[in-house]
Amino acid sequence: NEAMNIMCAEDPSLRVEHIAAMNETILRGIGELHLRVALEEISQKYGVEVQTALPSIAYRETITGKAEGHARHKKQSGGSGQFGEVYLRIEPLERGGGFEFVNKVVGGSIPTQYIPAVEKGIREVLDSGPVSGHPLQDVRATVYDGKYHPVDSKEIAFVAAGKKAFVDAVHNAKPIVMEPIVDVVITVPEDCMGDVAGDLSGMRGAVKGTNVLTGGRTEVSGQAPLKEVQGYHSRLKSLSGGKGDFTMMFSHYAQVPATDQQVLAKEYAKAKN
Known part of the structure; x- marks a missing residue:
């Protein structure tokens, strides 16, 4: 470094x-x-x-549906134990919405001093989503009920309960893995334009437009998943006889194909074990 x-x-x-x-x-x-x-x-x-x-690849996770989550953390080890119980619901936010935590607990079922602990437990899951281990985003979590014990309830218990309840909800909220999509601009000799456009489409990409430049060159603009564009320099060199160049810039996140999500989930499960 x-x-x-x-x-x-x-x-x-x-x-x-x-x-x-x-x-x-x-x-x-x-x-x-x-x-x-x-x-x-x-x-x-x-x-x-x-x-x-x-x-x-900087994959992300999100949810596409609503779901309820519930968890009780109870631990007894001779002296005072640990107890915390959380009920929550989650729903998706618009892309780029990040994360929202809402407290709708009434009647003191979870004392006010333990609400930040519930949020802390939830935020621990955001760093590593339960499907593929990638960050989870664009989710609203609303805590609406729970239980506590006047002696055994502690912050650590509500951290654990909040985390478990949130994971429970995410698994039932139709979670998906998303991948970065990039805008690409490819400049090649005019006679290579067809090959380049076809290659871009074959990379799960889409051609958005073409522009004729001076000197017999053509500019092809489009979008494609970053996964497919990595290492594209070598492919473009082959397609254009070494006379092409390209630029790319992040555009947005989109859902990965179902087969890719299955692979990522299996890799994550294997790594955890």
Whole structure:
């Protein structure tokens, strides 16, 4: 990381970023060749061997339906125990809505001082969703009832109960995994336009438009899942005889195909075990 930071200081077009959630260090540059040259320089100049791979896809989870959740956390170990019970309901928010926590407990069924503990337990699930382990977003959670014990109830008990109740609800709220979709602009010689447009469609993408440029070149704009576009430089080089270039920018999140969600869920279950 120190070597990369020095490189970035010397070359402002390089940027380094550490993604803690994925335990990855991302090096960003102008293009594949630019990054390759930078990595070779790090190896030769600083004697550091860098292992590289394509960045992990930043999947997200959300829900598509409403559901109820309930959990009771009870633990007795000789002395005073732990007790907390939570009832909640969840519903989806619009894309980009983030997370909303609503307290509708009345009558003191959960004392006010324990409500933040319930929210804390729920937020622990947001960091790692129950389907694929990716962050969960665009959800409203409403806590409306529960129970407490005047002696055994503690903050830790309501953290645990809130977490369990929320996971219970998510599993019944038709959860889905979402993937990042990117806008792409591809510039190629005019006679390559058909091949490039067809290739983009084959990547679960869509062509949004074409624009004829000067010098016999054509610009193809469209959208595609980031998963399909990773490593596209090599494919474009083959399609255009090395005369094409492209840019991409994040657009939005969309649901992954059902088969992909099954694979991600199985990988997550295997990693947990």
